[in-house]
């Protein structure tokens with residue numbers, strides 16, 4: 001009998017690729033402020049909270065803003081981002097994600113979302129996956145960002161489980177570190193050289209199955 005009782009999924013980069021929309025919205029904001037924003041810089045913002053992302057972008061652009069201005073700029077970026085995600089459709093679910101979620105539920109394991117995004121419910125509703133999550137822990141419920149384990153610990157707690165009974169699926173190194181320091185097993189989605197410390201690294205959930213899960 002496996003000790004694994006639940007899977008906790010990050011959203012962006014694991015279930016859907018919202019990074020493309022974040023990129024467009026941040027680039028528009030940077031251009032609005034008079035500088036450019038590259039895809040390489042966008043990579044560094046994966047899993048990073050909205051406020052922290054803005055601070056980094058302002059640093060890269062060499063621009064200083066007061067706290068009030070920062071809040072306004074973050075809201076402006078979010079309004080553009082929210083406009084784009086309204087148009088998201090089920091065909092934007094990453095390959096294998098829905099199939100693996102269904103297999104996990106079929107095996108009577110629990111599912112939770114553990115995302116930094118404050119827009120996670122909208123995204124899951126738009127792509128038609130919200131019903132497949134027993135619990136949603138996201139940027140609205142947590143105060144500390146990954147690599148702090150808070151988001152995943154709250155995920156385990158919301159399911160009534162010990163961290164050791166949960167497996168986290170994450171594409172960002174900060175998220176992998178968060179899962180490890182929370183005492184969970186972790187499957188990295190992406191590149192094994194970047195996602196060091198993960199129990200297993202795969203290219204996407206299309207490469208995952210229950211067999212691999214129980215062997216972790």
Ligand code: B16
Nearest residue numbers: 011012046047050115116117118119
């Ligand atoms: P929001 P994840 C993260 O999602 C994104 O990777 C990151 O780029 C974004 O800044 C963050 O959510 C906050 O998103 O502005 O919608 O609150 O990977 O933690 O699911």
Ligand code: MG
Nearest residue numbers: 010012013171
């Ligand atoms: Mg992510």
